[in-house]
Every structure is written in structure tokens, then in C-alpha cells.
Amino acid sequence: MPQLKVLISGAGIAGNALALLLAKLGHSVTVVERFPLLRTNGLQVDLRGHGIEILKRMGLEPAFRTKLCPEQGTQMVDRSGKRRGFFPANTSGEGPQSFTTEYEIMRGDFCRIMYDANKDRVKYVFGTWIESFEQLDNHVDVIFSNGQSEQYDLLVGADGVGSQTRKMLIGGPRPGAKDPTHPLGDQYVCYFTLPWPMKEDEEFIATVYMAPGKRGVMTRRQNPNQLQIYLGGSSDSKLLKAARGDVEKEKQAIAEIFQGAGWRTGEMIKSLPDAKDFYCERLAMIKLDSWRKGSVALVGDAAYCPSVQSGMGTSSSLIGAYILAGEIGRACGEANAESPSSQNTKNAVETALRAYESKFKPFMKDIQRGVKEESGMYPESQFGITLMNYATQLASLFKVDIARWMMDIKEDVKGWKLPLYEELE
Numbered sequence: 001m002p003q004l005k006v007l008i009s010g011a012g013i014a015g016n017a018l019a020l021l022l023a024k025l026g027h028s029v030t031v032v033e034r035f036p037l038l039r040t041n042g043l044q045v046d047l048r049g050h051g052i053e054i055l056k057r058m059g060l061e062p063a064f065r066t067k068l069c070p071e072q073g074t075q076m077v078d079r080s081g082k083r084r085g086f087f088p089a090n091t092s093g094e095g096p097q098s099f100t101t102e103y104e105i106m107r108g109d110f111c112r113i114m115y116d117a118n119k120d121r122v123k124y125v126f127g128t129w130i131e132s133f134e135q136l137d138n139h140v141d142v143i144f145s146n147g148q149s150e151q152y153d154l155l156v157g158a159d160g161v162g163s164q165t166r167k168m169l170i171g172g173p174r175p176g177a178k179d180p181t182h183p184l185g186d187q188y189v190c191y192f193t194l195p196w197p198m199k200e201d202e203e204f205i206a207t208v209y210m211a212p213g214k215r216g217v218m219t220r221r222q223n224p225n226q227l228q229i230y231l232g233g234s235s236d237s238k239l240l241k242a243a244r245g246d247v248e249k250e251k252q253a254i255a256e257i258f259q260g261a262g263w264r265t266g267e268m269i270k271s272l273p274d275a276k277d278f279y280c281e282r283l284a285m286i287k288l289d290s291w292r293k294g295s296v297a298l299v300g301d302a303a304y305c306p307s308v309q310s311g312m313g314t315s316s317s318l319i320g321a322y323i324l325a326g327e328i329g330r331a332c333g334e335a336n337a338e339s340p341s342s343q344n345t346k347n348a349v350e351t352a353l354r355a356y357e358s359k360f361k362p363f364m365k366d367i368q369r370g371v372k373e374e375s376g377m378y379p380e381s382q383f384g385i386t387l388m389n390y391a392t393q394l395a396s397l398f399k400v401d402i403a404r405w406m407m408d409i410k411e412d413v414k415g416w417k418l419p420l421y422e423e424l425e
């Protein structure tokens with residue numbers, strides 16, 4: 001099998017997963033990450049459907065299990081904190097996951113597990129990014145932010161929802177070109193943690209509270225000392241719109257939006273200035289006609305971000321990385337039979353990228369199709385919330401999975417089969 005020289009931009013979930021799989025196939029892999037060190041921020045992420053199967057095929061399940069969040073389920077509460085419904089995690093190993101899955105982990109722990117598995121066979125370059133690249137006859141010529149340049153057989157952009165690789169690949173905004181970023185109305189989620197120790201009677205349960213004015217709160221715990229707080233909703237607040245990327249202004253806008261929201265939001269807003277890991281995301285999906293050009297491809301959120309609303313961000317970044325690596329293994333294996341040449345390598349790469357796109361795109365299209373682009377899950381009025389609380393009570397009584405009802409979680413796509421790549425076994 002020809003050994004490819006591969007550059008991956010982004011050491012997040014997709015970048016680390018792809019690096020692991022390509023290194024396993026014996027390719028020479030470099031990961032370039034804009035952040036000065038492994039970026040381990042982020043709160044709880046989960047795996048569902050085929051994402052779980054890929055974790056197993058990557059051989060990472062035992063390490064993942066040592067870092068599992070101990071969450072037992074999800075409860076909905078009303079303004080007074082009274083429980084209106086409880087939905088336990090499905091730990092039976094059968095059927096779809098609940099809102100709390102059997103595979104909950106802190107994003108940073110998952111990145112670290114993959115990084116630790118890779119660090120001896122993958123080259124990581126932190127604090128550096130791609131300034132520009134050009135497709136030459138048989139290689140991609142890359143110029144880095146430190147002024148150095150290098151040629152690669154394959155370049156993969158795994159640099160997240162705001163991917164620079166994607167922008168360079170599609171050539172920036174052109175007149176008449178469709179913007180691949182599809183905002184989900186005015187929906188946002190802010191993530192942060194506070195050092196709030198657990199109360200004596202408290203359990204490891206995700207708690208969801210809805211407030212009028214399209215506002216929602218969720219709290220979770222990965223340990224007894226820290227509370228994860230998620231403040232989300234849909235708002236056309238001018239302050240929030242103007243504050244994009246300015247953490248202090250974002251905090252100010254969120255404090256204003258959640259004023260008088262009820263339940264424990266008063267305490268949360270009071271402590272918000274102290275939150276060191278505050279991160280505000282405007283919900284969006286990425287929809288591209290193509291995820292590749294020549295020897296350059298995109299994977300994960302950079303290519304097909306399904307948004308947090310789909311519950312499939314982490315799983316689909318793993319599945320995409322697996323299919324991309326599998327197709328490279330397959331095409332390079334076949335290329336071996338012919339005479340080894342640069343042209344031959346390039347053809348193998350292009351064949352693999354074509355197959356990756358044609359096999360995985362139908363899956364992602366269907367996952368994204370299930371996500372409501374405008375309305376979101378937040379009721380406007382107290383009446384809407386009262387109805388939601390009754391519905392929650394009924395759902396809990398009849399054990400109906402509320403995650404599918406409130407969010408747009410679709411773990412699987414009917415008729416789509418996860419390929420098995422013997423090269424990666």
C-alpha cells in the first residue's frame with residue numbers, strides 16, 4: 001500500500017479520530033491545530049448509533065469507559081423545581097439511546113484519549129494554521145502561518161464549524177454562491193461550569209427547565225464539585241447579536257435575556273461573571289454540495305455540522321472519519337497492484353474521496369433533514385410551558401423517549417448501512 005503524506009487541520013474530535021485511523025493504516029500523518037495546545041474545552045458530548053460502533057472498532061471503548069460521566073438520566077422540572085418527568089439512560093444495550101446516553105463523556109476527555117493514543121505515531125503541531133494551499137499536479141502545496149511550506153498527498157480540513165479549510169476550498173464568498181452555513185433561526189446555547197458542590201440529596205441527573213420567552217436551562221454534573229450549565233433559547237436580542245466572540249458582552253447579553261427566568265437562573269446569572277470557560281454557540285448546520293476537491297477533503301463539523309440540536313455532532317464526526325479512512329485504505333490497497341507513482345497515488349486519493357462522499361453524504365443529508373431550521377424546542381408562553389409539562393408527565397408515565405420529541409435526534413437512517421473496512425480491523 002502506498003504510504004500517504006497526510007495533513008489534517010484541527011485536533012478536535014474528527015481530526016484526532018481520522019489521525020488515529022490513518023496512522024493505523026501506516027500513513028504519515030501531521031495534525032496542525034490553531035490553538036497553542038490540545039483544546040480540551042467543552043462540556044458533555046455523547047455517542048449514539050453507529051458512533052458507538054466506530055468507538056469500538058477504533059479500540060477506544062475501554063479508555064472511553066474509564067472517563068464516562070455518571071449521569072443516570074434526565075429530569076424535567078417546573079419553576080418551583082418540582083420534577084415533572086424522568087427519563088433514565090437506556091443501559092440495556094438494545095434500541096436507541098435516551099437523551100442521556102450510555103456513552104456520555106466530557107469533550108476534553110475524549111480529545112485527550114485520542115491524542116494519547118496518537119501522540120507517538122502522529123505529528124502534532126500546535127499554535128499553527130494553514131495560511132493557504134494550492135492543488136498542484138500530484139500534491140497539495142501548503143503554506144503555514146509560520147511561513148513554512150510543505151507538500152502533501154492529502155489535506156483534510158477537520159477545523160470545525162467555522163472551518164478555514166472549507167472557506168479556502170470553496171474559494172470564499174462568490175457572487176451567487178450559496179452560503180453553506182444555515183443558522184437555526186436565532187437559536188443559541190451558552191455553555192459554562194461553576195464550582196457548585198453537590199447537595200446531599202442530589203443525584204447525577206441532567207435537569208431541564210423551560211422558562212417563558214423561548215428560554216431553556218439544563219444542568220449536568222460530571223463530578224460532585226462542578227455544575228455544567230447550559231443556557232439556551234431563541235432570541236433576536238441585539239446585544240447578543242452584536243456580542244459575537246466578545247465573551248464579556250455575551251455574558252452581559254445572556255444575563256439580560258435570563259433576567260427573571262425563574263428556578264435557579266437568578267443564582268446562575270449572579271455567578272456568570274466568574275465563569276472561566278463560558279462559550280456561546282449560535283446554532284447552525286453546514287450544508288455543502290461537495291466535501292472535496294482534488295486531494296483536499298473536509299470531515300466533521302467543517303463539512304456537515306448537523307448542529308447540537310441533532311444530538312449527532314460527535315457521532316457523525318467519528319463515522320465520517322472512519323469512512324474516509326476506510327476508503328483511503330481500500331483505494332490505496334488497490335493502487336498497490338499497479339505501478340507505484342505520484343499519479344497513481346493521486347488517483348487513489350481521488351477515488352477514496354469520491355467514495356467517502358458518495359457513501360456518507362446520504363446519511364448526513366437525512367440526519368440534517370430531521371433538524372427543524374427555525375422553530376426550535378422552546379415555548380414562547382407560560383401556557384405553552386404548562387402544556388409541555390403535562391406532556392412530559394405523560395411521556396414519563398408511558399416511558400416515551402422525550403429526547404426525540406424535544407430535540408431532533410435521529411440516530412440512524414433507514415436503509416443506510418455502515419460499511420466495514422477490513423483494512424481498519
Ligand SMILES: Cc1cc2nc3c(=O)[nH]c(=O)nc-3n(C[C@H](O)[C@H](O)[C@H](O)COP(=O)(O)OP(=O)(O)OC[C@H]3O[C@@H](n4cnc5c(N)ncnc54)[C@H](O)[C@@H]3O)c2cc1C
Nearest residue numbers: 010012013014033034042043129159160300301313314317
Ligand atoms: C472549544 C470547543 C468546545 C465545544 N464544546 C461542545 C460542547 O460542550 N457540547 C457539544 O455538543 N459540542 C461542543 N463542541 C463541538 C463539538 O466538539 C463538535 O460539534 C463535534 O464533536 C464535531 O467535532 P469536530 O472535530 O468536527 O469539530 P471541533 O470539535 O469543533 O474541533 C475543531 C478543531 O479545529 C481547530 N481549529 C479551528 N480552526 C482551525 C484552523 N484554522 N487551523 C487549525 N485548527 C483549527 C479547533 O481549535 C478545534 O480543535 C465544542 C467545540 C469546541 C472547539
